[in-house]
Amino acid sequence: MRSNFLACLSGYLLSLSGFAFASEPSFPQPALVRAPVDKIYVPHGFDDNDNVELVLKGQFPNTCYKTGPVSVDVDKKSQKIKITAQSYRAQQTMCADVMISFIQPVHLGILDQGTYSVELAGNPNVAPIQLTIEAAKQATQDDYLYAPVDIATVAADDSGDREVLRIEGNYPYMLVGCMVTKEVRTSYDKDGVLIVQPISEFADGDECTSQKLSTHYKIEKDLGKSGPKGEYLIHVRTLNGLSLNYMVDSKPSRD
Numbered sequence: 001m002r003s004n005f006l007a008c009l010s011g012y013l014l015s016l017s018g019f020a021f022a023s024e025p026s027f028p029q030p031a032l033v034r035a036p037v038d039k040i041y042v043p044h045g046f047d048d049n050d051n052v053e054l055v056l057k058g059q060f061p062n063t064c065y066k067t068g069p070v071s072v073d074v075d076k077k078s079q080k081i082k083i084t085a086q087s088y089r090a091q092q093t094m095c096a097d098v099m100i101s102f103i104q105p106v107h108l109g110i111l112d113q114g115t116y117s118v119e120l121a122g123n124p125n126v127a128p129i130q131l132t133i134e135a136a137k138q139a140t141q142d143d144y145l146y147a148p149v150d151i152a153t154v155a156a157d158d159s160g161d162r163e164v165l166r167i168e169g170n171y172p173y174m175l176v177g178c179m180v181t182k183e184v185r186t187s188y189d190k191d192g193v194l195i196v197q198p199i200s201e202f203a204d205g206d207e208c209t210s211q212k213l214s215t216h217y218k219i220e221k222d223l224g225k226s227g228p229k230g231e232y233l234i235h236v237r238t239l240n241g242l243s244l245n246y247m248v249d250s251k252p253s254r255d
Contacts, residue, residue, distance in 0.1 A: 028091045032068060034122050035085035035104075036060060040129050042118070043193050043235040043243070047136040047143075052108040054118065054131070055233055055245050056085055060102060064095035070106050079114050081131065084121040103233070103245055129191075147181045147198035147217075148172065148239040154194070154223065154248050163223040167198055167236065171215040178208035184221045188228045194248075196236040 037058040046052045056070070068086040075081070083106060113135045119128040137143065151168040165186065171179040185197040198219070228248075236244040 030066070030088035030090050032086045033065075033089045035068065035070075035087040036065075037085050037120055037123060037126060040083070040118060040120060040126060041193050041233045041235075042129055042131050042191055043195060043233075044132070044187075044189055044191075045134075045195060046111075046131075047134050048113045049110060049136040051241060052111050052131070052133065053243060054083070054106045054108065055235070056083070056104045056106060056120075057233070057247065058102055060087070060100040062095035062097050063100065064090040064093060065100070066090075067102055067104050070104060072106060072108055074108065074111070074116075076112060079116045081108065081116050081118045082121050083118065101247065103247055105243070105245055144197060144199045144237075145179075145201060146237045146239050147179065147200045149196075149198055149236050149244055152196060152234055152236045152244050152246060154228075154234060157222075162225055163228070165196065165221045165223055166218065167196065167221075168218045169216075171211060171217060172239075173211075173215055174202075177202055177204035178211040178215075179203070180207050181217070181219060184219055186221065186223065188232070192228075192230075192232040194228050194232055194234050196234060198236070198238075200239075 035056070035058060037056045039057045041055040041057060043053060043055070060066075066088045068088045070086070071084045073082045073084075085104070085106075111131075111133045113133050116131040116133070117128050118131050120126040147167070147169060148171065149167050149169045151166075153166050154163055155166070156162065157164050165184070167184065179200050180203045181198050181200045183197075183199045185199055187195045189195070231247065231249045234244070234246045234248055238244060
């Protein structure tokens with residue numbers, strides 16, 4: 001009799017479990033749609049031993065969109081690159097109609113030296129662009145040792161006339177010596193990209209004393225009155241071989 005009771009109880013619990021699962025609502029998965037990209041930024045300075053990176057910029061029409069997968073087709077023979085960018089769009093839910101800006105890095109891997117034509121699949125409004133890969137000048141992937149950067153911003157100074165670049169991060173902790181940044185090199189190109197290179201080196205002197213207490217650093221660089229204006233991309237090279245990318249909309253200087 002005891003075994004019959006346990007069997008009945010087990011069956012009852014299973015039926016309750018099935019009822020609970022059956023009563024749970026089922027929501028449709030987000031749909032994959034073409035990403036609303038309006039521009040491709042091409043940071044310059046990549047060699048044929050670098051992990052080449054481009055940056056897509058666009059605007060979502062409402063809060064139901066999120067960044068999705070990006071695929072890349074590289075035809076090395078014809079030197080053509082086709083990027084397919086998709087977004088996730090939530091279904092059967094309320095969406096706030098607000099424009100949401102987004103940027104999305106695209107890693108192309110290592111490319112041979114040459115000039116490539118880059119186009120965005122299914123989006124004729126974004127014209128093809130040119131990507132030039134130079135021959136590497138040394139065996140290392142980067143021409144310099146870069147600082148580990150966590151934050152990069154550009155803002156007007158107190159007078160409102162000059163732009164100031166600020167980078168911030170944490171140097172690696174070292175038992176002997178330390179890392180120091182010797183120069184923050186910047187260059188602005190005609191395609192609207194501000195390249196930031198925090199050139200660093202390892203040291204073993206008095207400059208390492210402060211890092212025994214904290215490896216955190218902040219560095220400012222005055223970009224002057226002739227700094228970039230309008231909307232542009234900040235592309236910061238970093239120690240881990242990746243980069244930081246931020247969009248900036250800088251207002252013209254006051255007269």
